[in-house]
Amino acid sequence: TAEPSDLADWVQRTRQGIAEGRFPARAFNDQSVYDLEQKHLFSRAWCFLAHESEIPSAGDYVTRFIGNNNIIVARGEDGTIHANLNMCRHRGNVMCKSEMGNSSHFRCSFHGWTYKNTGQLIGVPYMKEGYEGRLKRKDWAMVPVRIDSYEGLIFGTLDPESESLGEYLGDFRFYLDLYLKHGEQGCEVHGPPDHWLANTDWKICAENFAGDGYHTPVAHQWGFHLGYFPSSGSTHSQGWAASVPGRGHGVGLGHSPNFPPFGGFPPELAEEMKTVFSAEQTEVFSKVRTAVGTVFPNLSFLMQPFSLVPGEPGVRFVTMRLYHPVGPGRMEMYSWCLVPKGASKEYKDAAYRAYTLAFGQAGTFEQDDFENWAKVTRSAASTMVADVDFPYSMGMDSDPDPNFVGPGHVVTPYVNDTNFRNLWSRWGDYLANEV
Numbered sequence: 377t378a379e380p381s382d383l384a385d386w387v388q389r390t391r392q393g394i395a396e397g398r399f400p401a402r403a404f405n406d407q408s409v410y411d412l413e414q415k416h417l418f419s420r421a422w423c424f425l426a427h428e429s430e431i432p433s434a435g436d437y438v439t440r441f442i443g444n445n446n447i448i449v450a451r452g453e454d455g456t457i458h459a460n461l462n463m464c465r466h467r468g469n470v471m472c473k474s475e476m477g478n479s480s481h482f483r484c485s486f487h488g489w490t491y492k493n494t495g496q497l498i499g500v501p502y503m504k505e506g507y508e509g510r511l512k513r514k515d516w517a518m519v520p521v522r523i524d525s526y527e528g529l530i531f532g533t534l535d536p537e538s539e540s541l542g543e544y545l546g547d548f549r550f551y552l553d554l555y556l557k558h559g560e561q562g563c564e565v566h567g568p569p570d571h572w573l574a575n576t577d578w579k580i581c582a583e584n585f586a587g588d589g590y591h592t593p594v595a596h597q598w599g600f601h602l603g604y605f606p607s608s609g610s611t612h613s614q615g616w617a618a619s620v621p622g623r624g625h626g627v628g629l630g631h632s633p634n635f636p637p638f639g640g641f642p643p644e645l646a647e648e649m650k651t652v653f654s655a656e657q658t659e660v661f662s663k664v665r666t667a668v669g670t671v672f673p674n675l676s677f678l679m680q681p682f683s684l685v686p687g688e689p690g691v692r693f694v695t696m697r698l699y700h701p702v703g704p705g706r707m708e709m710y711s712w713c714l715v716p717k718g719a720s721k722e723y724k725d726a727a728y729r730a731y732t733l734a735f736g737q738a739g740t741f742e743q744d745d746f747e748n749w750a751k752v753t754r755s756a757a758s759t760m761v762a763d764v765d766f767p768y769s770m771g772m773d774s775d776p777d778p779n780f781v782g783p784g785h786v787v788t789p790y791v792n793d794t795n796f797r798n799l800w801s802r803w804g805d806y807l808a809n810e811v
């Protein structure tokens with residue numbers, strides 16, 4: 377583990393390397409890098425907490441993490457959503473030990489302090505006899521977390537001073553809409569998330585889902601060969617890599633010449649989506665087979681068709697995934713299936729089956745990916761890679777595609793490292809504490 381000044385030098389050398397098209401192996405499994413991410417990145421960035429449809433009714437809650445902080449996200453009696461550190465203010469006990477449920481109040485299992493699910497302290501045993509008027513309940517509410525939402529996605533930040541969520545997402549909202557505005561009612565989760573621990577660094581997943589079209593024909597080649605996936609090795613590079621410069625967000629948009637516009641959705645849903653999207657979004661969407669993107673730092677989306685029966689037309693599904701770091705080279709994955717709220721039960725169930733088959737916990741594509749990601753993470757811990765870089769120079773001289781109507785820096789083909797340089801450049805800004 378490097379000394380602090382060595383680490384600061386390493387961060388600066390790494391940022392220089394990113395600008396020149398390199399990234400260090402060490403970043404993917406190192407205690408000091410992990411600690412620095414906790415200190416400067418997860419303490420300040422807007423991080424995903426939950427989808428509003430996970431807590432639809434008053435009293436519904438989930439517990440999630442931002443960095444190493446466990447947070448209760450709950451819907452109050454008046455319908456508003458609140459987020460608080462999952463810690464009793466008396467001696468720090470964990471207040472809520474379930475991952476999801478419904479409760480108007482939380483009562484601490486240690487000495488019995490009781491809070492509303494908004495975080496307000498309302499009950500203190502032996503208040504009069506013990507504190508004799510010295511303790512004011514209003515001074516000891518749960519520690520609140522600043523939250524905001526976009527299209528049903530609830531984000532939180534531990535930094536009360538940082539920019540708004542809208543500024544943080546910036547032009548990436550154009551691409552987020554392609555996953556979320558599936559009809560007038562938007563999307564909802566189809567059941568609770570799958571989640572599991574993995575010996576994988578969160579950054580490998582964030583990068584892969586920022587648009588790694590390069591790996592698909594190799595890592596997932598059986599999917600092509602067996603007819604689960606309507607692309608082919610020869611056409612797979614077609615499409616675009618779109619990123620929001622300086623923001624870290626990026627999406628890979630895969631295009632297959634023979635894949636029909638809005639393919640894989642029920643026709644009536646496709647028509648409704650066109651009325652919700654802008655004209656530019658409709659134009660982009662109609663060319664896209666696969667859209668795989670990352671909201672910096674650790675939330676990703678994937679929309680793609682997948683055949684329930686090989687050779688038959690694919691069903692288009694959307695998955696949303698969160699890579700929660702729990703240590704160097706170790707993370708907890710949360711994986712949801714999102715479905716259009718207004719769609720038929722038949723389509724929702726089919727989309728969920730396609731998601732489960734491809735990207736659920738035991739999903740076929742999921743297994744392909746984790747096999748590789750865990751090995752990359754293992755290599756990164758090797759002492760011999762302390763000064764080994766990887767090339768990130770693909771598409772470095774590409775000019776933006778002048779005919780593409782979506783915002784951001786958009787280059788073609790889809791197989792390109794541009795989004796990854798943008799992702800790691802933003803990561804470097806945070807680690808250097810220059811955001």
Ligand code: FES
Pocket residue numbers: 464465466467468469484485486487488489
């Ligand atoms: Fe919660 Fe004492 S730690 S009441």
Ligand code: FE
Pocket residue numbers: 591592595596741745
């Ligand atoms: Fe993959």
